[in-house]
Amino acid sequence: MKRFFAEDMRRALLQVKETLGPDAVIMSNKKVNGGVEIVAAIDGDAESPAAPQPAPTPAPETESTPANSLAEILARQAESQASPSQPQQAYSEPEPQVTTSANDEPSWQEPEPDNHIPDYVGGGSASEIAELKSQIKGIQNLLQHQLSGLMKQEIEREEPMRALLVKRLMTMGISERIADQIACFIPEGDDIEDSWEQALQLLEGQLNTTHDDILTRGGAVALVGPTGVGKTTTIAKLAARYAQRHGSDSVALITTDTFRIGASEQLKVYGRIIGCPVKIANDAKELADAMLSLRDKRLILIDTAGMGQRDKRLSEQLGQILQNKRLRIRPYLVLSATAQTQVLNDTVKQFKTLPLAGCIFTKLDECLSLGESISVAIEQGLAVGYLTHGQQVPEDIRVADEHYMVTEAERLYDKSICSNVSDMPKSSWQAVQ
Known part of the structure; x- marks a missing residue:
């Protein structure tokens, strides 16, 4: 197994062919800084030339003669399972014709099908063939897993820093794709x-x-x-x-959260403390009317109802924001840093x-790792506006940097590393030190 670097894919493939030959298998390929990287492999035993053999003489096919295909193997299995004393079946499947191409690879031509489909073809029933396919699939998955492990071992050996x-x-919470791109x-x-x-x-x-x-x-x-x-x-x-910077008369609040009990009352309490007006909108029309009445305010903050991403009412609520034509609304998505990456x-x-x-x-005061949030922001192309780290108003918020x-990540x-070390037995901790 070897790694090749080139300016483009064509040059990389030429390197693979010149170094490993035309029988090489491409294990992986990806773009890196300055070109592409290809990992290719070849069976070393298959590369070694075989000892010259004398020209074959025509002889009847025996079990010791290597089979050329899976169909021939199944045919031989049927012959070996049949007892010599038993008469041959009245039906026998026509043998496929074999022609040899210029590169000495056998090309199979299936015989013309007839109207009768035998219950027993080539010595294998449908269940046996299904079991054989399942075994082949299992072997394929095992080989892929082993090759993946070999590739990681090769990277650790040839590029230990990377x-x-x-x-x-990744331990910090960054996704593998971003971590690998940075390490390259x-x-x-x-x-x-x-x-x-x-x-x-x-x-x-x-x-x-x-x-x-904002x-x-x-x-x-x-x-x-x-x-x-x-x-x-x-x-x-x-x-x-905003009220601290520009005065409480320059900001207003609107809530569309009519689903949660006490949601509007909570925002009204905040409005009284800050000294700014608070309005309630039950639908898109009321939202447009409320925004029109507050058009003299420099900042209008709209609180929407919290809904799960799979809630059927979500599209209706988002439609209220999109339908407003009088004043363009800039939506900001609020995410919890404690949520799982998939969520x-x-x-x-x-x-x-x-x-x-x-x-x-x-x-942020409750999360154990910030790498997942960073990865989501990068991969989803989201600009981060603010970070909050507590319940105190307005202290526990800061501009994202x-x-x-x-x-912080x-x-x-x-x-977390120090916590894991402190939880170790004393003998293990001394070994780490």
Whole structure:
């Protein structure tokens, strides 16, 4: 098994053919910095030339003669299972004709089918053939698993720095695809700490933020997202921050959450504390009327009902935001940093029917790892607007910053490593030290 690098796929394949021959098997291929990378393999035993054999003389076919196909193997199996004293069956399947092509590979021509389909073909029943296919599939899966392990071992042997960085980034919560892309840009042979710092800087470069878009630009902003992620509290924090900068008469709140008991009352309490008006909208028309009456406000924050990404009412609620033509609404998706990666990706997929202006990650004080949130933001192409880390209004919110997010993810990673070491028995801890 060998790895090849080239500027394009054609040159890489030529290298494979020249080095391993035309019988090489391509195990994997991917784009890397400066071109493509191909991993190819070949059976070493199959490469070695066989000893010259004397020219074959015509002889009757025996069991010792190698079979040329699966059909011939099954035919021989039928002959071996049949007793010599038993008469041959009245029906015998016509033998397929074999022709040899220019590259000495047998080409099978199936005989013309007749109207009779035998119950027993080639010595194998339907159940036996199905079992054989199942065994072949199992062998194929096993080989793929083993080859995957061999490829990882080869990377660890030939590119130990890359393998170490990928493992460390994945432990931090970064997805394998992003970790591998970042590690490809780090040269081998550098100091491990320098390489790690380079990897973190590259990770920062992959993140996008909105640069405090809501509080500096103003306008109409709606916070959308699933239940329990903290949309109402986040709206209160943003409104309070804006009131501190520009005055309470420059901001207004609207809630469309008429499903949850006490949701509108909670927002009204925040409005009284901040000193800004709060309106309730039950449908798209009431939302448009409320926004029209508040058109003199510099910032209008809209609190939507929390619904699961698979809730049938979700499309109706999102339609209320899209139908508004009087004032363009910028939707921000609110996500919990404690959610699983698959849940985050599924949520983003469902809410991407809206032209999302960015996202807000909440509950950073409760999460054990931030790498998953970073990976989702990068892979889904979402700019991060704000980060919340508690219930206090308006203190527990900050503008998203690429360096802070990566540094916080590294801090949580180091904390988990220290926690795991402290939980070890004393003998194991001394061995780690």
